[in-house]
Amino acid sequence: MHGVALYALEGIPEIRPGDDIVREILASADRGPGIGPGDILVVTHKIVSKAEGRLVDLAGIVPSPFAAAFGQTWGKDPRQVEVVLREARRIVKMANGVLITETKHGLICANSGVDASNVPGDCIVCLLPLDPDASAEHVRRAIAERTGREVAVIISDSFGRAWRNGIVNVAIGVAGMDPFADYRGHNDPHGYPLVASRLAIADELAAAAELVMGKLDARPVAIVRGYAYGAPSEGASHGRHLIMDAARDLFR
Amino acid sequence: MHGVALYALEGIPEIRPGDDIVREILASADRGPGIGPGDILVVTHKIVSKAEGRLVDLAGIVPSPFAAAFGQTWGKDPRQVEVVLREARRIVKMANGVLITETKHGLICANSGVDASNVPGDCIVCLLPLDPDASAEHVRRAIAERTGREVAVIISDSFGRAWRNGIVNVAIGVAGMDPFADYRGHNDPHGYPLVASRLAIADELAAAAELVMGKLDARPVAIVRGYAYGAPSEGASHGRHLIMDAARDLFR
Numbered sequence: 001m002h003g004v005a006l007y008a009l010e011g012i013p014e015i016r017p018g019d020d021i022v023r024e025i026l027a028s029a030d031r032g033p034g035i036g037p038g039d040i041l042v043v044t045h046k047i048v049s050k051a052e053g054r055l056v057d058l059a060g061i062v063p064s065p066f067a068a069a070f071g072q073t074w075g076k077d078p079r080q081v082e083v084v085l086r087e088a089r090r091i092v093k094m095a096n097g098v099l100i101t102e103t104k105h106g107l108i109c110a111n112s113g114v115d116a117s118n119v120p121g122d123c124i125v126c127l128l129p130l131d132p133d134a135s136a137e138h139v140r141r142a143i144a145e146r147t148g149r150e151v152a153v154i155i156s157d158s159f160g161r162a163w164r165n166g167i168v169n170v171a172i173g174v175a176g177m178d179p180f181a182d183y184r185g186h187n188d189p190h191g192y193p194l195v196a197s198r199l200a201i202a203d204e205l206a207a208a209a210e211l212v213m214g215k216l217d218a219r220p221v222a223i224v225r226g227y228a229y230g231a232p233s234e235g236a237s238h239g240r241h242l243i244m245d246a247a248r249d250l251f252r
Numbered sequence: 253m254h255g256v257a258l259y260a261l262e263g264i265p266e267i268r269p270g271d272d273i274v275r276e277i278l279a280s281a282d283r284g285p286g287i288g289p290g291d292i293l294v295v296t297h298k299i300v301s302k303a304e305g306r307l308v309d310l311a312g313i314v315p316s317p318f319a320a321a322f323g324q325t326w327g328k329d330p331r332q333v334e335v336v337l338r339e340a341r342r343i344v345k346m347a348n349g350v351l352i353t354e355t356k357h358g359l360i361c362a363n364s365g366v367d368a369s370n371v372p373g374d375c376i377v378c379l380l381p382l383d384p385d386a387s388a389e390h391v392r393r394a395i396a397e398r399t400g401r402e403v404a405v406i407i408s409d410s411f412g413r414a415w416r417n418g419i420v421n422v423a424i425g426v427a428g429m430d431p432f433a434d435y436r437g438h439n440d441p442h443g444y445p446l447v448a449s450r451l452a453i454a455d456e457l458a459a460a461a462e463l464v465m466g467k468l469d470a471r472p473v474a475i476v477r478g479y480a481y482g483a484p485s486e487g488a489s490h491g492r493h494l495i496m497d498a499a500r501d502l503f504r
Contacts, residue, residue: 003258003259004258005258006255006256006257006258006460093502096500096502100502107415116444117440117444117449118444119442119444121442158449161413161414161452162413162496162501162502162503162504163496163501164455164496165432165452165493165494165496166451166455166494167451167452168452168456180417181467186467188370188467189370189470190370190371190372190373192370192371194369194467197419198417198419199410199420200413200416200417200420201418201463203418203420203459204421204460204462207455208256208258210456211256211456211476211479212255215446215449218441224463227463242417242418243415243416244414244415244417248348250345250350251345251415
C-alpha cells in the first residue's frame with residue numbers, strides 16, 4: 001500500500017533575528033516524527049525571514065507620494081504600501097486596492113509577499129527571504145551536517161492565484177530535489193505521448209504540507225515522508241525554476 | 253503527533269462508459285486502506301468522464317475554418333481544436349499555439365480540459381465532466397449509501413497556472429466538505445487580524461493526492477485520511493465556489 005505521510009512539527013518557539021532555526025527544527029523533530037533520509041521538510045518562509053532579520057519597522061518608513069496616495073485611497077497603511085513597492089521590481093496589476101507585484105525574485109504575488117500576520121509587534125512587517133533557494137540550501141546542508149541525513153527542503157508561502165478563489169501554499173525556495181516530475185517524452189499506459197505533463201511537485205508538496213500546518217497554530221514546519229522525489233539536475237533544482245520565463249508567460 | 257496520510261487505490265481497471273466507478277473504488281479500497289468516515293476521496297476527472305461517456309471520437313468531427321487554421325498553423329489536430337472550441341465559452345488567451353479557455357463551467361485552463369492522454373483509442377479525446385460538482389456528489393452519496401460512511405469527494409484535474417511552470421492538481425468538483433478553510437476574522441497568535449487568509453483547502457487536497465497518484469501508473473483515486481475538513485455551507489460547498497467571480501478576477 002503506497003502511502004505518503006504528512007506531519008507537523010510541534011512546539012517550535014517564536015523565531016527572532018539570528019536564531020538558529022535548524023536547531024529548533026531538529027529539537028522539535030526529536031520530540032515528534034524524527035527526520036529520516038529522503039524526508040521533505042516544508043518550512044514556512046516566515047520563520048526563515050524572521051531568523052534572517054527580514055523584518056521592517058514601519059515607524060522608520062517614509063512613504064513616497066505614490067504609496068501615500070494608494071494607501072489613503074484604499075485604507076491601507078501608506079508605510080506598508082511603501083515597503084511593498086520597495087520589494088517589487090514591477091507592478092503587474094493595481095486595481096480595487098489590490099497590488100499584484102513581481103518581486104525582485106521574479107515571484108508574482110500580492111503585496112510582494114510583505115505581510116504583518118504572525119509577526120510580533122504592532123508595526124513590524126515581514127518580507128520574503130532575500131534568496132529563498134539559498135535559505136533552503138542552508139537548511140538542507142545544516143541538517144545533513146548535523147544528522148548525516150540527506151533531505152529535501154522547501155521554503156513555502158501562501159499565494160493567491162489568477163482565476164481561483166483562496167490562497168494555496170507554494171514553493172518559493174527548493175533545495176535537494178527536482179521541483180518537477182517530468183513525464184514529457186513518456187507514453188501513458190495506452191501508448192499516447194504525454195506532452196503537457198510536467199508536474200510542479202514542489203508546489204504540490206508545499207500545498208500538502210499546509211494541510212498539517214494551519215494558520216493559527218504556530219506549526220511552521222511540516223515533514224512529508226514517503227514521497228520519492230527526483231534528484232536535482234541542471235535547470236530543475238530550485239524554486240526559481242518554478243517561475244515561468246517572462247517570454248513564455250501569457251499573463252505577466 | 254498530528255498526521256495526515258495519503259494512499260493511492262491500486263488496481264482500478266480501465267473505465268468504460270456506463271461503468272460503476274464507485275463499485276471499483278470500493279473494491280480497490282477493500283484490498284487496500286479501506287474507506288473510513290471523514291476520509292477525502294480524490295478522484296481523477298478522467299475516470300469520471302469515461303464512466304459518464306464524455307469521450308469524443310475525432311473521426312466524427314468536422315473542424316470549423318477557424319479551428320482548421322489554428323490547427324494547421326501550430327501542428328495540432330484541427331478536429332481536436334474544434335472540440336476544444338466547442339467546450340469553451342470564451343478564449344482567454346490564444347498565443348504561441350496555446351489555447352487558454354474559459355470552459356462552460358467557468359474553469360480557466362488549457363484546451364478546455366480536453367485531453368487525449370490516458371484514453372484508449374487512437375483518435376478519442378476526453379472532455380471534462382459536464383457538472384463535476386454533481387459527479388462528486390454522486391460518488392459521495394453512493395459511498396454513503398453502500399458503506400454507511402460519510403466522506404468528502406473531490407474530482408481533480410491537473411491545470412497549468414499563470415506565472416509558474418508545471419501543472420498542479422486542482423479540485424474541479426467537490427462534495428461533502430467546505431472547499432476552504434476560512435481564517436478571515438480570526439486573529440493570529442500575536443493578535444493580528446488575518447485578512448487575506450482563506451485557504452483553498454480542496455485545491456491543496458487535490459495537489460496532495462497527486463503525490464500518490466502518478467501519471468503513468470493507473471492510480472486514478474487517492475484517499476486523504478486525517479484531515480479535519482469543515483462542513484459545507486452556503487457558498488462554500490462545491491468546486492464551483494473555487495472559481496473566482498469574473499468581476500473580481502484581475503486576470504480573466
